Amino acid sequence: MNTLSDTFSFHRWWLLVTKHWSENYRRYLLFLLAIAGLLLAWFSFILMVSQLNLLNSFMQFAAYFAGLYLVGCFYASWLFADLNSPQGGIGFLALPASHLEKLLCALFFGVLLFFIGYTLVFYLVDIPMLSLSNSILIKYPRNYQDTSIQIPPDQLFNVFDNHAFLPEPGTFLAGFFSTQALFFLGSVYFTRWTFIKSVIAALLCLLIFVFIDAKLLNLFLPSGWHDVFFLWVHNDAYQHPSQYIRLPHTTGKLLNIFIAVCAPLFLWIITWQRLKEKEV
């Protein structure tokens, strides 16, 4: 029978964290520099080709989340890469620490530190590039296409409040933790091509979600109504903007909490169980 100290010891977990950092910090610093370089290149490209408001909030939102999802999921797949080969797997599993400590160490780096590091790097690039973009707009004022309305300076995008693009603030951010948790599970579950197989698994989950949302829910709606991602809209909603039904605010909040907390927690627990069952 496992005792508590067999399952978790802060001392052992901290030893794992310091060991992981010591063996990988150079790689991580280079990794963050590469992300900064890519963001810088992308924003510079936008500044050169954009005819309207250069780094608007949507552009920042898209850059932030595209990078967060792509890099975060790839990193989650990489953290358990040792398990893909017997030599690496034995080294990883043989270290005298519990499976929970090993998982929590991976989550500490893959979820917490990655999110903080990525967000810091994003703003380190975004803030000066935005001020450059706004200074261009001030120096060379532009109007919206076919209007005489001047384009105002852009606002700094807040990653915790992306109201403008989704019905519930923070849904995209919440979804990241669930998606990344799926990649953590994939990296332990699959033995080869973990990232590609995890992408396929994530796409299948997305397809099932879209099918439920676009096909299944519509079957239960009255004639003339359809579902737009849990927002029920009447066909002539444009003429009568009041003719739509959305989830109550609290339900939306609960859904966000589920996506941000419950789903990742559930997937992390499965990852922990898979780690215990892992054979190399």
Added chain:
Amino acid sequence: MITISNLHFSYGQRPVFSGLNLRLAAGTICGLLGRNGTGKSTLLRNIGGFLFPQKGQITTLGFQPGRRQPAFLEQVILLPETFQLPPVSMRQWLKNNAPFYARFDLDAFHRYAKDFEIPSTPRLTELSYGQQKKAMISFALATNAPLLLMDEPTNGLDIVGKSQFRKIIAGAIDESRAILISTHQVKDLEQLIDRILIIDEGKLVFDQPLASVADKLLFKLSFDPTEEEQSLYCETSFKGSALILPNTEQKESRPDLEMLYKAITTDPVTINAQFK
């Protein structure tokens, strides 16, 4: 230290073990021999908790290996044939890994490293494969773990390295420790092991202390055709016939493990009958 009863293990449809039984006590250096693909590494991984028996039971130091509890991992070290070391210095590697082992002896590690003549490099990854292996062996011994499982430890070691390995292992064994070495290089371990295990077709076909082998079997070179006829196993060469004979007169001879291995895999019943 190790008790295996009725072990069944297979990779998909390919059975590896079908009812293997084994007991191993402390104070022994045990050689595990077998053909390629007979499951030597698989057995070590089952004992170490990296593979799980499909049927039967393994108890290692009172633990169920598959649970991989930290207290178990601290006491059972598996040195795999191939491994990967991180791109850090030896000092940093020790700083990162030694604290996981409560009984780690840093002085002993430096002593072994000195005996192995491991050079100092900025990063472990700059060492050759053989040197990395020496570092791993030194580390494994310095943990003072009661059970060491070594998979082909002499692979990649040069002639001097093999001799250093024998010397170091012989010096490291005591009554509280057991070392199980799986190998193809029988000659490398001839003067080191004190018990020999041979597995073939999923079963343990031979399990005897080396002292008992020397007691029951006589290994000799002979030109005598009568002796050849009486032999349990015979290999002819230009130097005469190498024979394994029943040691009825309690003569002294040095067991030739390679020949013994061949004899057992050819006719295990005849050889084992000498030990009853």
